[in-house]
Amino acid sequence: xxxxxxxxxxxxxxxxxxxxxxxxxxxxxxxxxxxxxxxxxxxxxxxxxxxxxxxxxxxxxxxxxxxxxxxxxxxxxxxxxxxxxxxxxxxxxxxxxxxxxxxxxxxxxxxxxxxxxxxxxxxxxxxxxxxxxxxxxxxxxxxxxxxxxxxxxxxxxxxxxxxxxxxxxxxxxxxxxxxxxxxxxxxxxxxxxxxxxxxxxxxxxxxxxxxxxxxxxxxxxxxxxxxxxxxxxxxxxxxxxxxxxxxxxxxxxxxxxxxxxxxxxxxxxxxxxxxxxxxxx
Amino acid sequence: xxxxxxxxxxxxxxxxxxxxxxxxxxxxxxxxxxxxxxxxxxxxxxxxxxxxxxxxxxxxxxxxxxxxxxxxxxxxxxxxxxxxxxxxxxxxxxxxxxxxxxxxxxxxxxxxxxxxxxxxxx
Ligand SMILES: C[S@@+](CC[C@H](N)C(=O)[O-])C[C@H]1O[C@@H](n2cnc3c(N)ncnc32)[C@H](O)[C@@H]1O
Numbered sequence: 382x383x384x385x386x387x388x389x390x391x392x393x394x395x396x397x398x399x400x401x402x403x404x405x406x407x408x409x410x411x412x413x414x415x416x417x418x419x420x421x422x423x424x425x426x427x428x429x430x431x432x433x434x435x436x437x438x439x440x441x442x443x444x445x446x447x448x449x450x451x452x453x454x455x456x457x458x459x460x461x462x463x464x465x466x467x468x469x470x471x472x473x474x475x476x477x478x479x480x481x482x483x484x485x486x487x488x489x490x491x492x493x494x495x496x497x498x499x500x501x502x503x504x505x506x507x508x509x510x511x512x513x514x515x516x517x518x519x520x521x522x523x524x525x526x527x528x529x530x531x532x533x534x535x536x537x538x539x540x541x542x543x544x545x546x547x548x549x550x551x552x553x554x555x556x557x558x559x560x561x562x563x564x565x566x567x568x569x570x571x572x573x574x575x576x577x578x579x580x581x582x583x584x585x586x587x588x589x590x591x592x593x594x595x596x597x598x599x600x601x602x603x604x605x606x607x608x609x610x611x612x613x614x615x616x617x618x619x620x621x622x623x624x625x626x627x628x629x630x631x632x633x634x635x636x637x638x639x640x641x642x643x644x645x646x647x648x649x650x651x652x653x654x655x656x657x658x659x660x661x662x
Numbered sequence: 663x664x665x666x667x668x669x670x671x672x673x674x675x676x677x678x679x680x681x682x683x684x685x686x687x688x689x690x691x692x693x694x695x696x697x698x699x700x701x702x703x704x705x706x707x708x709x710x711x712x713x714x715x716x717x718x719x720x721x722x723x724x725x726x727x728x729x730x731x732x733x734x735x736x737x738x739x740x741x742x743x744x745x746x747x748x749x750x751x752x753x754x755x756x757x758x759x760x761x762x763x764x765x766x767x768x769x770x771x772x773x774x775x776x777x778x779x780x781x782x783x784x
Contacts, residue, residue, distance in 0.1 A: 460779075538748065538766050542773045546780055547753060547764040556750050 382407050386430045390414070390445075393433060398446050398523060399579050399600045399608075399661075413448045417441075443525070450524045451599070454492040456545040457499045458594070459626045462645040466500075466590075467507050469642050470621050474589055475508065477619060482514040487588045489578060489612065490596035491520035494531025495540070497571045498563060500592070502549055518569075519585060521576035532573045534563030578608050579661045582615065589617050595625035602633060609634040610658040613650055622648045664783060665689040665706065669699040669723065670715040670744070679713060679744075682771050686784060696721030700729055709739045711783045713774075714761075716745035716752075724759060731760040740781045744769060 390410055394400045402409070411426065418429045421441070432438055433445065457463045478484060488497045497520040504511055522528050537560045541550055554561045563569065576582055578596070591612055597605045612622065613636040622637055624630070624646040630637045637648035666688045668679045676692050683690045691706065693699035695718045703709055712730075716723040727741060740762045745752075748766040756764060763777045778784040 539770070539773070542766060542769075543776055547757065551750070551753060551757065 382411060382426050386426055389430055389434065390426075394446070394449055395601075397442070397579070398449065398577070399604050400449055401599060401601045401604075402449075410449075414445065417444055417448055447524045447526055450527070452492045452524060452527045454495045454595075455540070455543040456495045456549075457503075458496065458544060459645070460544065462594075462623055462626075462647065463499060463503055465640075465643045465645050465647055466623065467503055469640065470590065470647065471504075471508060474619065474621070475511070478514075478589070483516075484511075484514060484590070485517045485586065485588045486519070486590045487585065487592070487615070488518070488520045489576075489591060489593040491522050491531055491573075491592075492524070492527045493536075493540075494520060494527075494534060494571075494573075495536075495544075496520075496592055496594065497531070498534065498553075498569065499544075501569050501571065502553055506549070516570065518571045519574060519588075520571050521574045521582075521585070523575070523577045525575055528573050528575060534569075535559050536561050579604075581660045582611065585615060587617050588615055588620060590621050590623070591616060592623045594623060595628070598625060598628055604661065606633050607658060607661060610636060611660065613637070614654050614658070616650050618650065620650045622650070624648070663687065663689045664710040665691060665708065666711040666713060666783065667691045667693060667699060667702055667706070667709055667739070668713050669693045669696065669718070669726065670713075671695055671718040672715075675715070682774055683713075685771075686775060686778065688778075688783075695719055696723060696726030696729075699726050703730060703735075703739070704733075707735060707737060709737070711740040711742065711778070711781070713742050713744045713765075716743065716747045716756075724756065727756070727759045727761060740783050742777050742781060742783075744774075 387407060391402045394402060414426055414429060418425055423429055432441055486500060491497050497518050500518060520531060541561045553564055553567050555564050593612060609630055628646055630648055636650060636652060638651040640647045640649055666683055668676050668690060670676050671694050680690050691702055693702050697720050714723045742763040742765060743756045743761045744765040746767045753764050762781045765773055765777055
């Protein structure tokens with residue numbers, strides 16, 4: 382791949398998805414993009430870049446963006462955040478909302494759906510009193526392919542063995558040709574939506590809990606700050622934010638403070654809403 | 663150090679299993695069928711866990727599990743099934759017979775670690 386093509390594609394990805402690849406990732410780009418070029422009968426990456434530059438083919442743009450996302454996820458990923466969600470976050474929030482009986486939860490990069498399904502199972506298993514509540518869970522992601530998988534709720538044998546206790550597999554899944562599928566009579570009530578975090582998300586409304594796990598890690602500090610500040614504006618005054626195990630708001634945004642009783646990266650919003658922060662694109 | 667008993671009639675599986683359990687910091691015992699496994703379990707009252715295949719000659723995993731759970735012992739080990747019997751009815755049957763977790767073969771080191779953590783062995 383020529384240095385010019387490399388520069389073009391990395392800049393393109395940075396601008397459209399936030400992904401900051403840095404230098405020397407030619408092998409990664411080639412591994413993911415050559416199959417796309419081939420499937421379209423193109424002569425390698427050079428042709429693909431030409432076509433991207435021409436801005437004519439919208440579906441190619443989407444395909445390139447999606448090919449570069451890392452969709453890895455697992456049920457109850459890292460375990461402890463979900464324990465703390467159950468023991469330290471929900472009891473207080475439930476007490477606070479016992480009149481309105483309403484909770485809104487957002488999974489801001491839900492990938493193939495393991496995260497929102499884990500939340501639903503955790504609520505069902507531990508808080509039966511929520512049965513007559515209005516609980517809204519919104520799962521969003523940039524990657525349409527991942528969202529389709531999430532909505533279908535079908536997982537491989539390997540995936541249902543990562544992080545998911547067999548008792549929950551027995552209770553909430555049924556076997557199907559491709560593996561294991563969320564039971565059709567299990568009313569999960571998750572809304573799936575396509576969303577690029579670089580774009581405006583005010584239309585999603587206000588949330589009590591936001592999972593934004595293992596996505597900001599791919600972005601530059603300025604972009605992390607921009608997204609964290611805008612997420613803050615979508616959170617109620619006692620809202621809680623959960624980040625991935627290797628992520629922090631420290632030194633990036635001061636609109637959150639760490640929950641001292643939690644060991645995971647769990648934050649409560651602090652202070653006022655931020656000044657209107659503009660989306661990037 | 664916790665002790666786990668690997669029960670599988672395939673020497674290859676025991677070999678792979680032994681290496682994995684070793685890296686996870688467990689002391690490993692082996693048996694190649696249910697009958698041998700019962701003897702090892704009886705000789706080791708402090709046994710913490712069993713990783714148990716289903717289909718084996720002489721005495722299969724389910725017979726072993728039923729016998730083990732009916733034994734009077736001070737400490738009942740955690741039993742994690744590890745088998746190619748990968749259908750829901752079999753999972754249900756094993757859990758009803760007293761298994762604590764279930765691994766569907768082929769397994770990976772990540773899955774084994776997850777399941778042993780899930781059951782408190784690790
Ligand atoms: C590694 S997965 C994390 C999944 C899940 N939150 C977890 O922690 O297991 C990262 C997800 O972020 C999504 N993503 C990447 N860039 C994005 C963007 N700009 N807007 C929204 N989602 C994005 C990817 O499509 C991918 O599904």
